[in-house]
Amino acid sequence: MNTFQRTVYPFTAIIGQEKMKKGLILNAINPRLGGILIRGEKGTAKSTAVRALAALLPEIEVVLGCPYNCDPQDLAHLCEFCRARLKAGRQLKKTTDQVKVIDLPVSATEDRVVGSLDFEYAIKCGKPRFELGILAKANRGIIYIDEVNLLDDHIVDILLDVAAMGINVVEREGISYSHPAEFILVGTMNPEEGELRPQLTDRFGLCVQVEGVMDPKERVEIAKRREAFDADPRGFIARWAAEEQQLRERIVSARQRLSMVNISTEMIELIARLSLEALVAGHRADITMASAARTIAAWYGRTEVTEQDVYEVAELVLSHRMREAPPPPPEQPEEKQEQPEEKEEQEEQVQEQDNTDQPTDQTEELSPPPEQTNGESEESEPQEEDKQEDEDGQDLDSPPPAPQEKVFNVGLPFSIKRIARERDRILRKGSGRRSRTRTASRAGRYVRSTMQRGNNDLAFDATMRAAAPYQLYRCREDVAITIETVDIREKVREKRIGNFLLFVVDASGSMGAQQRMVETKGAILSLLLDAYQKRDKIGMVAFKGNTAEVLLPPTNSVEMGHKLLQELPTGGKTPLSAGLAKAYEVAKAHLNKDPDISPLLIIISDGKGNVSMGNDKPLVEARHIAGKICEEERIKTLVIDVEKNGFLTFGLARELAGALGADYYKIDDLKADTLVQAVKQME
């Protein structure tokens, strides 16, 4: 029915990528394997392979005229429609059909996925009718999601729910309906763009990692074949038809053999052992591995699962379910006992070794004792900073001439747990992946309807409800329901958008003590990476010496933030109040420009302010400004305390957080895997 049906590149003509091809074929043989997730860089034939697979799938038997492609043999899973026909004593007519590959575009709305009210029919005939969504079309077929990691969260929820139950239950827009929805989920993703939620990952039976082919000969062959295909698609397909047919037959015979394949107890034990070794959660891995092993045995034409089969599928099944082993006990315990005071440095060195991708030498990082830096003051001239940085690059081995300012390296990044703003009622444009908000665009979840006309995003159910009471008096022309402009309601939608994150970084001398700055920079880098994945806008204010400076005005360029972070020198006093004041200024200015997006201030400091702008004592002044920021409701704050736990903890940052009405974290609290979602209420 589609006029420009695209010609599809043949599956057998794909070069290399054996694992991916095997995974797809296994799914074609045994649809109960639970689909496949293909992770990999761009341009590695991911999509090509999935689309090509459709042409290979054997035909299935379906009930003639059933919109859900019910299986006439499987009476337990019939849809209402077929069941009613059976009850009425009528025969279910059979026909065969190709297995369908249904695309689920990342931009798909919820109503297209689950289905919705057919308004055309409703208006013409005055009766509700369910219009099928993607899930209905995909029953007994394949749902293909390109860039599955970019899918809206609420669509992911629906998919998970339906995939688990095999039934799509629709309760929306005044209709309540359910139909069978069993499908193979095939997704592709590029991990650079952010990871998938573990629940969704686990739903995919198999997972493969694909990479570009590195052999020049094969690459040339790839280019040549693609060129030949582009020049004459039909001729190319015809040339590969025989191979395609062969593969198709092999799949069919493997399918038939599948039910006869045996798996011995030893093999099941082996599977259980492998799962345990990989520390997988739950039992889905074991079950999938067993059926995958049987499937591959059938593929090889055997009826008995061998050890080889199990090992071959283990990688496909376990790679995405594997969990990290708990960290080994701290290294070199004896040495630590001998020299307990060097503990800090030891740890840093371990970190340095890990941090091999940071090219600069870290010898300079070994900071002077804290007392020295703490006492130092106000010699921060910009020119000197530059010089200092240059020197840093050159004389790596000579001991530093007791500098007041240093440029610390950036510590290792870690994954950040979710930090988001509370929901409110403001409509926002734009996109992103952090906070939920009412959205002015037409993507997002339909939460309720409104009479306000904004973007022509009509809510049919509400519109019809509004029109219903007047039907008797309105004249009808060819339609069952007459709708007038006053009846029209629009949808209010909710989705995640990016935020504006303003980093307020303490770059004073005290931050240099005990390598704090390395760790702090690592934490900021992690937040920046997180900001990139959530498409946030960022800005950066740093304070040291006597003043605070806007290092980075609000921008989308996270790269710039990182560059500045690397160059950020540390040293001098702590003008905490000046930093807060500057941050307040930037946030206010941004609010004026873009009143809908509320800034989130992320203050990274130990809170030990020791310089004031006016005559008040530093800490008093800081608290005063903090109070002011607290009053501005649109600005949210978050304090990250970098003070290490020790004999002398001042807890000043915590006090500051109190004055700001801010959320308070220790650096370690930010790590996604160390804390149970204490920020849950912020989502």
Add this chain to the structure above:
Amino acid sequence: MSVKKVYPFAAIVGQEELKKGLLLNVVNPKLSGILIRGEKGTAKSTAVRALAALLPEIEVVSDCPFGCDPDDITTMCRQCWERAKAGKELPRTRRKMRVVDLPVSATEDRVVGTLDIEQALKKGEKQFEPGVLAQANRSILYVDEVNLLDDHIVDVLLDSAAMGVNTVEREGVSFTHPANFILVGTMNPEEGELRPQLLDRFGLCVNITGILDPALRVEVIKRRAAFEENPEKFALEWEAEEEKLRQQIVTAQEILLQVNISEEMLFLIAQIAIEMGVDGHRADLVMMKAAKTMAALNGRTEVTEEDIRQSVDLVLLHRMRRKPFQELDIDRQKLERVMGGHNAHIHAHSHTHTRN
């Protein structure tokens, strides 16, 4: 109609890479677009607008909103296809390829097209109103500041660009129409980068900077002044040059299909892609197409190493693997080494050949 005169393409000083990239795309729309990265005031927009004047004429179905090609049944919209199948003569006309603007503030509706829902509710029928993508079919779609565009609109754009089809799936409408366009985007990297996934979908990419040679800068000012003083006269002065370019494009399009690429050149391309560490295989494919187009543009039907050399920057720049936050750049020395190494290889090869 009195159109405001556009600055002639041929009169743009310098920016050879940019001009080359645009011409390549006009000759071969399968190169899937170009991304122009650069500072403000570097003739980005001027070049794209000027390109419009050089575009060749195309044959279209005169009453088709998508400007279908009356001779190519595989890319037609539904209506044209049905008519053609029914054996009806399609009314034809010739028009220039267009440059269709996509403003950054565009909503998804405007881009993919809309359903007139109010009408639909009142009359009970669905009516689709084509958007910018429909207009851009078989033309150039120009997105200024593409990095500021809403993410999901960029997704839609690239999806359509990749498939040549725009699919609208929402609110119970599912509608498809052809959308084969050349995507030209500009961006200022200071305002934030594009996601790598999106970068990769642009076939070519060029980084442009202001000209540093004082003599050339003076020339820029002079020409601009002359143009502003009397656009008609200025355009007339450059008409001959423009015509030459136009002719070059037409010839290149004619011979493009006959351009041949040898095994050796394919190996060189693969070698470059591997050594330079690009992700995936899209770079190879685009490099091959670009080299062929380059050969056509140079009036040859055999791809030479020079063609590859000339197009390699355009293809590789945005595909270099980089750590998060790194800036885009090509390791030129390495590239030279790869190409040089290949040279030696060729020589050795031809040697053995002669000896045999």
